[in-house]
Amino acid sequence: MAKIIGLDEAVEIVQEGMTIMVGGFMACGGANTIVEAIAARGTKNLTLIANDAAKPGMGIARLVENHLLRRLVASHVGLNPEVGRQMATGELGVELVPQGTLVERIRAGGYGLGGVLTPTGIGTLVAEGKEIITVDGKDFLLEKPLRADVALICGHTVDRSGNVWYKGTSRNFNQVMAFAADTVIAEADHLVDVGGIAPENVVTPNVLVDYIVEGRP
Amino acid sequence: MTMDKGQIKEFIARRAARELHDGDFVNLGIGLPTMIPEFLPPDVHVILESEDGIVGAGPRPDAEHADPRYVVDAGGQPASCPPGGAYISSVVSFGLIRGGHVDATVLGALQVDQEGSLANWIIPGKMVPGMGGAMDLVVGAKRVIIAMEHTQKGEPKILKRCTLPLTAVNCVDLIITEMGVMAVRPEGLVLTELNPQFTVADVRAATEADLIVAADLVPMA
Numbered sequence: 001m002a003k004i005i006g007l008d009e010a011v012e013i014v015q016e017g018m019t020i021m022v023g024g025f026m027a028c029g030g031a032n033t034i035v036e037a038i039a040a041r042g043t044k045n046l047t048l049i050a051n052d053a054a055k056p057g058m059g060i061a062r063l064v065e066n067h068l069l070r071r072l073v074a075s076h077v078g079l080n081p082e083v084g085r086q087m088a089t090g091e092l093g094v095e096l097v098p099q100g101t102l103v104e105r106i107r108a109g110g111y112g113l114g115g116v117l118t119p120t121g122i123g124t125l126v127a128e129g130k131e132i133i134t135v136d137g138k139d140f141l142l143e144k145p146l147r148a149d150v151a152l153i154c155g156h157t158v159d160r161s162g163n164v165w166y167k168g169t170s171r172n173f174n175q176v177m178a179f180a181a182d183t184v185i186a187e188a189d190h191l192v193d194v195g196g197i198a199p200e201n202v203v204t205p206n207v208l209v210d211y212i213v214e215g216r217p
Numbered sequence: 218m219t220m221d222k223g224q225i226k227e228f229i230a231r232r233a234a235r236e237l238h239d240g241d242f243v244n245l246g247i248g249l250p251t252m253i254p255e256f257l258p259p260d261v262h263v264i265l266e267s268e269d270g271i272v273g274a275g276p277r278p279d280a281e282h283a284d285p286r287y288v289v290d291a292g293g294q295p296a297s298c299p300p301g302g303a304y305i306s307s308v309v310s311f312g313l314i315r316g317g318h319v320d321a322t323v324l325g326a327l328q329v330d331q332e333g334s335l336a337n338w339i340i341p342g343k344m345v346p347g348m349g350g351a352m353d354l355v356v357g358a359k360r361v362i363i364a365m366e367h368t369q370k371g372e373p374k375i376l377k378r379c380t381l382p383l384t385a386v387n388c389v390d391l392i393i394t395e396m397g398v399m400a401v402r403p404e405g406l407v408l409t410e411l412n413p414q415f416t417v418a419d420v421r422a423a424t425e426a427d428l429i430v431a432a433d434l435v436p437m438a
Contacts, residue, residue, distance in 0.1 A: 025269040025270070025289065025291075025293070025307070026269075026289060026292070026293025027293070028269070028285075028286065028287065028288075028289040028293065029287070051307070052347075052349075054293075055293065074347060075347055075348065075349050075350070076346060076347035076348070076349040077345075077346060077347050078344075078345075078346025078347060079292075079293065079346075084345060087345065096345075096347040096348060098348050098349075098350070098351075098352040098353050099268065099307070099311065099348075099349050099350040099353060100311030100314060100315050100350060100352075100353030100357075101352075101353070103307040103308050103310075103311050104308075104311070107308055118315065119315075119356050119357075120315065120352045120353045120356045120357075120385075121352055121385075122356075122385075122386065123334075123383060123385065123386035124352065124382060124383045124384065124385065124386075125339075125382050125383075126348075126352065156287065166304075167287040168270075168284060168287035168288035168289075168298070168304055169267070169269050169270035169271060169287065169288055169289055169290075169296065169298075169304060170270075170286075170287050171270055171304060171305070171306045171307075172269055172270050172306060172307045173306075173307050174306075175306040175307075175308065176306065176307065176308050203306075
């Protein structure tokens with residue numbers, strides 16, 4: 001069961017040096033209210049695990065622009081030129097991970113698995129330094145789990161117990177990241193009473209969510 | 218009669234459309250491949266995936282119907298999902314992709330080689346956007362079709378061996394350019410169709426890879 005907290009309180013949960021996961025895809029479905037508040041507070045030396053770095057001025061791009069990231073683990077950063085600039089100067093370390101591998105590494109971290117075996121990346125730069133495991137004659141890369149101190153997810157509708165429903169394409173990485181962090185904060189575009197989401201429509205069950213913050217409707 | 222840039226893209230997209238079959242579940246890369254649906258015959262309906270979370274994506278909505286906060290495509294642009302489609306998580310999306318449930322993917326390339334290896338995600342020191350879903354797509358889709366201009370500013374893109382970092386090894390099935398159609402087969406790269414505007418010698422001159430000309434070479438149309 002989740003506890004409803006204020007934005008200021010949520011921002012304090014994310015401490016300097018932490019690893020955070022933020023759901024969303026090009027900021028669609030991103031916990032953008034919380035992220036922008038963290039960016040404004042200036043919490044430094046964060047490691048961010050996210051699909052992408054959004055576009056300038058949007059969501060997690062603000063963390064990059066305010067120089068708050070030490071490391072970024074993502075599948076695509078091409079639409080945010082500031083990432084390229086900080087990579088070039090060495091300010092920001094970026095680990096590029098194939099999107100399907102990123103999602104499975106997070107799933108492994110959240111589902112109690114020791115890693116995943118994937119054919120993606122064999123024979124490429126992605127395979128460098130990784131173990132190849134042969135199963136029934138086929139080669140796979142061993143990809144290790146990813147976890148975070150805090151996951152920031154965002155739902156269109158969140159009930160007061162923490163059940164989450166996602167609208168449109170905003171489910172993306174939110175659903176799996178809710179499993180893979182010590183503390184999960186859900187931003188609610190719309191906060192409703194328990195019962196406001198029918199049980200069969202709950203995508204992320206409330207047992208995964210620690211805190212709820214009201215976002216922007 | 219030479220084609221301008223727009224005509225070249227349209228010509229390639231039109232030919233690539235003929236590779237898709239009614240009922241196919243397809244993922245189209247950014248750029249030229251997104252033009253393919255407009256060239257499908259009326260009796261061919263494909264199911265488009267947008268890997269950020271749509272099975273059965275519709276056309277780009279106009280401003281009135283767009284919901285950019287909640288419904289976007291893999292480029293972050295407004296998208297649509299008409300009745301019959303489904304919104305999915307990234308886990309499900311890449312389960313579909315990697316699990317062999319996608320019938321075909323059509324992508325562009327920086328380089329392709331005669332063994333079907335593909336480079337399309339990075340130019341070290343110049344362009345480091347990341348691979349996004351491309352590595353999973355070319356490993357998991359049943360057919361990998363490259364639709365691209367034959368050369369880059371006159372320089373061959375179809376090589377004996379890719380020099381840029383790879384997206385995947387031996388993954389490409391078919392290459393469609395404005396000059397012709399080439400199939401990656403066990404015996405090598407086979408030119409199966411030739412655009413009548415060009416000769417085999419023209420194609421060879423624009424291709425670094427060893428090109429085998431099919432015995433039954435036909436005009437590309």
